[in-house]
Amino acid sequence: MTSHRLDLENVDIRIDGQPLVALDATIGPGEVLTVMGPSGSGKSTLLSFLAGFLDSAFEARGRVALDGRDITVLPAEERGIGLLFQDPLLFPHLSVAGNLRFGMPRHTPDKSRRIAQALDDVGLEGFGDRDPATLSGGQKARVALMRLLLSEPRAVLLDEPFSKLDTHLRQEMRELVFDHLHQAGLPSLLVTHDRDDAAAAGGRLIELAD
């Protein structure tokens, strides 16, 4: 198991000179910090800032550190942060295995074995050659989770990851996602409108003001 830490130090994001988000928090290994708040309170803006693609209309101060290293100055692709959205966003021109292989660090040994193991882990044994278009919503969500983990991020941002799933599937995916994030020792930040998501995440909850 790896063990990572994400520090948000005096993060202060403004729009037109007005404060939007102010946050100071440490997210430890395997911990999920949930951020809730009304529409327009700055949840997506905060995620964009952390991921490294904040729109230039915003002014941001503060530091984001991953394992003690300042990543605020790095471009998105060098930050080591993985993203999970409400849409699984699988590449339609690649097989399931191709999707999983896509984000794996170049020099990963035994890629095929790891892909097969990842599919096994989420009950999709033998699905490697399938076209993503032939998968159910829940199966796609599992592939998206495994693609995220195989890319070996050092922290994870989740943006309403369960909101498109029906109630039964949502409960199942919550368990799967949070179990894997805890086990992988990944600090994560979850944005959601759903209090049951926050409860399932099991960590601290921050509410942004209107």
Ligand SMILES: Nc1ncnc2c1ncn2[C@@H]1O[C@H](COP(=O)(O)OP(=O)(O)OP(=O)(O)O)[C@@H](O)[C@H]1O
């Ligand atoms: N590119 C932009 N330029 C100027 N203002 C923006 C831009 N993007 C968002 N905003 C404004 O910034 C504020 C925060 O928006 P944001 O999308 O972060 O809110 P949110 O909490 O994620 O909302 P929702 O729950 O609806 O997704 C809003 O007032 C929005 O209108």
